[in-house]
Amino acid sequence: MPDERPVAIVAPSLLSCDFGNLGAEAKRMLAAGADWLHVDVMDGHFVDNLTLGPVVYQGLRRAVGDAVFLDCHFMTTAPSFWVEAFARVNGHSDQANMGCTFHYEVFGEDGLPLALELCRRIRALSARPAVAIRPSTPAQAVLPLLEEAAVDMVLVMTVEPGHGGQRFMPECLSKAVFLRERYPNLDIQVDGGITPETAKSAAQAGCNVLVSGSAIFGAGPNASQVIAALREAVERVH
Numbered sequence: 001m002p003d004e005r006p007v008a009i010v011a012p013s014l015l016s017c018d019f020g021n022l023g024a025e026a027k028r029m030l031a032a033g034a035d036w037l038h039v040d041v042m043d044g045h046f047v048d049n050l051t052l053g054p055v056v057y058q059g060l061r062r063a064v065g066d067a068v069f070l071d072c073h074f075m076t077t078a079p080s081f082w083v084e085a086f087a088r089v090n091g092h093s094d095q096a097n098m099g100c101t102f103h104y105e106v107f108g109e110d111g112l113p114l115a116l117e118l119c120r121r122i123r124a125l126s127a128r129p130a131v132a133i134r135p136s137t138p139a140q141a142v143l144p145l146l147e148e149a150a151v152d153m154v155l156v157m158t159v160e161p162g163h164g165g166q167r168f169m170p171e172c173l174s175k176a177v178f179l180r181e182r183y184p185n186l187d188i189q190v191d192g193g194i195t196p197e198t199a200k201s202a203a204q205a206g207c208n209v210l211v212s213g214s215a216i217f218g219a220g221p222n223a224s225q226v227i228a229a230l231r232e233a234v235e236r237v238h
């Protein structure tokens, strides 16, 4: 593996946490060794589930402090609107510790100028732009965004977005292989059915940012062991 491969990052998905104790759950994940916290923003339109909006996000930010990277995955039909709304609750200034991942499918091929505009806006907020692809979307679709260096990360979904606890789709990993061959420095994130076992094949395919919900939260007091095992899966192929 080339030395320039990006570092391992483990991001527990708060979708699987006890939302009645969101702040405490977030802090528990950080104490257990999480690098980022993955925040699934679902609008009930792009996916058939509804999670949290800017008000709850603001509470989460207050609970964990400004230094923690909140990796927001916008599963929404209007990502530009929600990115602005989330940034605004933090004073619309420096969002250096906010990741903004939008779905390619919202814009499609014809919407490339709008996707590029959103990426520029995310960078103007000092946040980190990323693009996600559903299982049916080919990796080639995001090449125009990568050629423009518009995004810092591609999220390869290994389940249909919308719900935690689904079966991992190994066939999606060929997209990570395709992207890693062309972009050795790119952060490639994988999300959906990630366990210490599936993380091995994800890491071998080139993924270095692992999102995991039910495997980590389902481990209860042993969450730190699962987080360590996920990190090790990536580091072993580094």
Ligand SMILES: O=C(CO)[C@@H](O)[C@H](O)COP(=O)(O)O
Binding pocket: 013, 015, 016, 038, 040, 073, 159, 160, 161, 162, 163, 164, 165, 166, 191, 192, 193, 194, 211, 212, 213, 214, 215
């Ligand atoms: O974005 C999503 C689901 O749409 C994910 O972040 C899930 O929350 C991952 O959960 P597990 O598959 O790991 O249980």
